[in-house]
Amino acid sequence: MYSFMNDYSEGAHPKILENLTKYNLEQNIGYGQDKHSEKAKKHIIKFIQNDNVDIHFIPGGTQTNLLAISSFLRPHEAVIAADTGHINVHETGAIETTGHKVIAMESKNGKLSIESIKKALDYHSDEHMVKPKMVYISNSTELGTIYTKRELNDIKKICNENNLLLFLDGARLGSALTCKENDLSSKEISNLVDAFYIGGTKNGALLGEALVICKDELKEDFRYLIKQRGALMAKGFVAGIQFETLFEDDLFFSLANHANKMAEKIANSLENLGYNFYAPPMTNQLFPILSNDILENLSKEFLYSIEARVDKDNSAVRFVTSWATTEESVNKLISFFKSL
């Protein structure tokens, strides 16, 4: 039984474990102030070609989202997100728990449009309603799609015009940057958004997300806020070593690239076999629409999840590939569909 359930079924890329082992008995300062974290930050700064940022390593994605949003907003301010956005549906109300409303707006293919943002702004007209103050987007999105340079520029423009912060959830930023259709560099992203994060958990690390704060006004006292939410790891160097490993050469890219390639192979085969997709296949998450009839057999050989019931006979299923996905398992999946 092979799992295409998600991109966090395996541990870490072997090189990461090697380095954790290599530095294991070294004594390091706690709480992320060690030399590996410093090196990792330098590598990331080089990667995004922007040294006017603060970088913090946070154990997980939900924690990074709640930390950023609750730290950047005043109590009455709210965040606009796609209705499919992770913060809206899959974080057990983590943002609301910090006191902020998520303004969930209609989306297409997991993406928030400027029309939706404008609609949210128009609707929230006075002090009897929350004040929209931030736009949250994911790249790649929950449906595996990516934002184009033009789209991100348009969103930035409306944010500037309306004094909105722009925050990008990059739990799968690797898959976005290595997507064939992508025309955005990490440098451009860091110049357009006020903060974003680079996901490690879903791209080869045991755990860890690198939060990059670009806007100066958002940087102050951030370590207090990390500690307060329980996100300041005593052994911060464990995250530091992992990000050092991912970014000291192009490992981060090559791992994401592999995941995308594996997905592309599956997508091409399914397209050739005439399958339609719930959202256009672009990165490492695929959403083919399958007849319910075949799900039982599919489940005998593969783990996957159901994204949506499309109609009474068909469902959009979700296949996720990762840095660890083997070509062999991809071939098996393709064979399954060819044999139908």
Add this chain to the structure above:
Amino acid sequence: MYSFMNDYSEGAHPKILENLTKYNLEQNIGYGQDKHSEKAKKHIIKFIQNDNVDIHFIPGGTQTNLLAISSFLRPHEAVIAADTGHINVHETGAIETTGHKVIAMESKNGKLSIESIKKALDYHSDEHMVKPKMVYISNSTELGTIYTKRELNDIKKICNENNLLLFLDGARLGSALTCKENDLSSKEISNLVDAFYIGGTKNGALLGEALVICKDELKEDFRYLIKQRGALMAKGFVAGIQFETLFEDDLFFSLANHANKMAEKIANSLENLGYNFYAPPMTNQLFPILSNDILENLSKEFLYSIEARVDKDNSAVRFVTSWATTEESVNKLISFFKSL
């Protein structure tokens, strides 16, 4: 320069890294529902000889504290803690951030007395004040001391009489259980408290604390609450494998025992040399009172921290040993003091 700053300066015990490597490419279910987490829970259940518990693995200690306290209390309820308690002074107000007051009471040697608990209860007399509903203790404490069986029984008694929950922070539970003076078993602890946790981070794991919920009424929906606070690790098996390793044999004990032994050796030497201690040396945290004159030279060879200024000429310093502390470095520290 050797660090006696804390017990989280090194990575993980080699056997933990070996097992993380061994199971690295295995596919596991996410969010702590994997087989390693299950095995780890079984081992812990055997260890505490109490199978009527729920166990959850949480990345860090502050997160475990805030999660337990905010989940177990209603909004107007407060937690009584020693004024030296971790939740009162070293978590950046994490408990208050979840909405609850910490009622900080006078303590002796880091321990909360039943007199202090009674005083807190007497003082909080009506609905214009918070309602004390939980007692928080640490074992071992922030000053390295431990609770005796009698003391814990007495605290439990007053909790029962006043409808208070009892929560034990076991970030350094290993050091308490392996302390020479200890007369409490983990089974007894699990029968006396309503919830407690077993610290991994400070006893040989890369990260992770095992929260054990003993009282049935506190168990419901706890996974929702973990997720909501950002503490549900996608790769939950990373914690699972580590606790499996610590508890499948007596590794957890032998690591804590080593730390205590190293501390004992230092303490004995310092006592022989005539030094006094800020709190009685019992576990892996030592607080000798040193003349300020020697601190400069001490700092040239060792990292440590200052706990308190005792008077204008003397300070209580803090030395911490760990599973990774070498006998060689202990001897060097002792030599330093002998040579004065």
Add this chain to the structure above:
Amino acid sequence: MYSFMNDYSEGAHPKILENLTKYNLEQNIGYGQDKHSEKAKKHIIKFIQNDNVDIHFIPGGTQTNLLAISSFLRPHEAVIAADTGHINVHETGAIETTGHKVIAMESKNGKLSIESIKKALDYHSDEHMVKPKMVYISNSTELGTIYTKRELNDIKKICNENNLLLFLDGARLGSALTCKENDLSSKEISNLVDAFYIGGTKNGALLGEALVICKDELKEDFRYLIKQRGALMAKGFVAGIQFETLFEDDLFFSLANHANKMAEKIANSLENLGYNFYAPPMTNQLFPILSNDILENLSKEFLYSIEARVDKDNSAVRFVTSWATTEESVNKLISFFKSL
């Protein structure tokens, strides 16, 4: 210029001011434990024919909503409401500020259907999402409509089947109970819901809402929670005297009845003149659809608000009548429309 903007443009019914003056120099115990509050509670208990309730007087509606919802729910639990519900759109995120998500569901004429509730329950399937635990409805609704006995029974049934609490916002309960179409008694309401409140502010009081907690498990320590949110009035007798006055005879009813009658007169005239309504006119809030052409002239003589743009030429406006609305001003409004 006469205002049909809302039902809180004037002070209090003269009898309330008389009683406040009459008892003014009497010394009363603070914080709602005075004899007037006690009498008011007895009157309300008689009114709802249910003495197994706790009653608390809270200064305002938003405060009552946030207090009830945050006190009744655990941190991961959420409240299902109509998308038009007051807590969803007109309380500046007050509920989210207490940490809870409002699950906003499609509604019709301001009412939540059991289909919408079921849809919310189906969607929230596991611990990665909030747990729906309460249904919030208003009676009368934000669109002036009311729930029938059958509808409320159906909602109660689905609540029972799914372990959901049922909370009724009665900021305009008087207008609902005195609505011609109403078939629900206050006794029936108190037996069906777990908590509800009886609005004073919008029915003749200077301020004040009477929160009635019906379910035993929700009653404990509620005064602590009121105090904690800043809602325990030092001069609680100011609310007590007002509710005593409203309920010692049928003043509460007669005031609401007057408001409804005034609205009915306007509605009948507008219907006769061929106007359509955005929601069926039933209580003291009317939503006629008017051509944008006439709004300028209307604004010269009357204050009102715009509820929605129906199409490019027409708007749904909102007229609200109250206990203080004069027949003369109603006639003037009708004349305005007749003269068009």
Add this chain to the structure above:
Amino acid sequence: MYSFMNDYSEGAHPKILENLTKYNLEQNIGYGQDKHSEKAKKHIIKFIQNDNVDIHFIPGGTQTNLLAISSFLRPHEAVIAADTGHINVHETGAIETTGHKVIAMESKNGKLSIESIKKALDYHSDEHMVKPKMVYISNSTELGTIYTKRELNDIKKICNENNLLLFLDGARLGSALTCKENDLSSKEISNLVDAFYIGGTKNGALLGEALVICKDELKEDFRYLIKQRGALMAKGFVAGIQFETLFEDDLFFSLANHANKMAEKIANSLENLGYNFYAPPMTNQLFPILSNDILENLSKEFLYSIEARVDKDNSAVRFVTSWATTEESVNKLISFFKSL
């Protein structure tokens, strides 16, 4: 039985009720944007001789405190207060419920010293602890004492040097300003503090506190925050009319002055009779130390409260006078003591 329990046992000064009655059927705009609120603000601006302020009327004191503190602070920031401060002991953890720690410091006669503030600042040294960001003081204090001009200047100085906000709880500001020993004008206060409030509830109003925000950076969007906490009264003009009445001439002063005079008369008599005081008698709260023997008889004629047990034989009791205290009842209390 006459009550010296507090200064909120009676309703409002008759002139306030007269005005509420006079304007009762006038239609006013809701939510504090009416002409009476505007006039009241102008009167207050004239009173404090500072027109660079924003003024908001809030129903109660706890609500004003929690609103100001939670709005002015970021999540990791804390407020320093006297251990006897209202926010620390008598608001059921209202401040903590908004997420902020109250750093309670030793006080003398209810007053916070600069030594205590410095101690709090010294202790909170890094991001593992909350960051002190505000000083909260009350004038008059919980023990009826007041701050001198010099003391307030000294506190302001330490606030400036350490980037701390200064917030003054003026629930009993009237009693402070009319105290014989007072050398601070309301103008000076408004220039020294960043925000303060002028209490109406305890000085002749039915309810209401006037929050004055002096520092520009704290003013933005404050109405959103008021609404969000449920403190934006629909009938805001009810508070507006009351503050208009208190400040259109010197009513506010004369009421506070009366309360102080009544207290002074009691204090002088008790001093002449040889009684000591728990805190120096200065304003309308008196804390004579009485032998426990006489409390039973005292309780037969008067209501009062016990502030503290001084030793096994003596208690500090609390007598409070108000705008409504009659000379006759004062004489009766004095007679009681003379007859002992």
